[in-house]
Amino acid sequence: MKAYMGLTCKPGAYNEVLKNLLLGMFVDQRNLFLLFGPVDIFIQFPGLKSLDEFIEKWFNPVRMIGAEEDLITKTLSLVVITNGKQLNERPFAFVFLNTQPKNLENVRAALANMPEVLSADTVLGPYDVICSVKAKDHADLERTISKMQQVPGIERSLTSIVSPIGVLPDW
Numbered sequence: 001m002k003a004y005m006g007l008t009c010k011p012g013a014y015n016e017v018l019k020n021l022l023l024g025m026f027v028d029q030r031n032l033f034l035l036f037g038p039v040d041i042f043i044q045f046p047g048l049k050s051l052d053e054f055i056e057k058w059f060n061p062v063r064m065i066g067a068e069e070d071l072i073t074k075t076l077s078l079v080v081i082t083n084g085k086q087l088n089e090r091p092f093a094f095v096f097l098n099t100q101p102k103n104l105e106n107v108r109a110a111l112a113n114m115p116e117v118l119s120a121d122t123v124l125g126p127y128d129v130i131c132s133v134k135a136k137d138h139a140d141l142e143r144t145i146s147k148m149q150q151v152p153g154i155e156r157s158l159t160s161i162v163s164p165i166g167v168l169p170d171w
Helices: 014-024 051-063 101-112 138-148
Strands: 003-009 032-036 041-045 072-082 093-099 117-124 129-133 154-163
Touching: 003 014, 003 051, 014 032, 014 041, 041 051, 051 072, 093 101, 093 138, 101 117, 101 129, 129 138, 138 154
Parallel strands: none
Antiparallel strands: 003 041, 003 072, 032 041, 032 154, 072 117, 093 129, 093 154, 117 129
């Protein structure tokens, strides 16, 4: 089982939240993404045994990071129903898609077969499919997104570019 969490942080607080995730909760940096988009931090939780494990080990503790200072202002949880491939390289962006319900699995399968798509997961939440994609640059990403949007059954897409996570001197 796999799940995702998206965190929206109070302005200027994402570094403190990242510090807590990496050093306090020992989230593997390969599963942690700083995004330019509607969420600031996106976390992948692969290899879960159950939904209870996700809730107890990750969901409840993560949402309490910096609770006294309100460091996290909003959370987004997405539970994976159909797993895509495991990420073996850092994505350039994540694409969050909404589909026509009858076309959900056909859309996921079509996207998973594109060479630019590293992984395509069907999820429960405000989106239907989450894709991690590779690109050489912004123009390459634009071509990839245009190609993805040609898949029949896709109604909307939202793209968030992955930012490098810098290591701060005080870490």
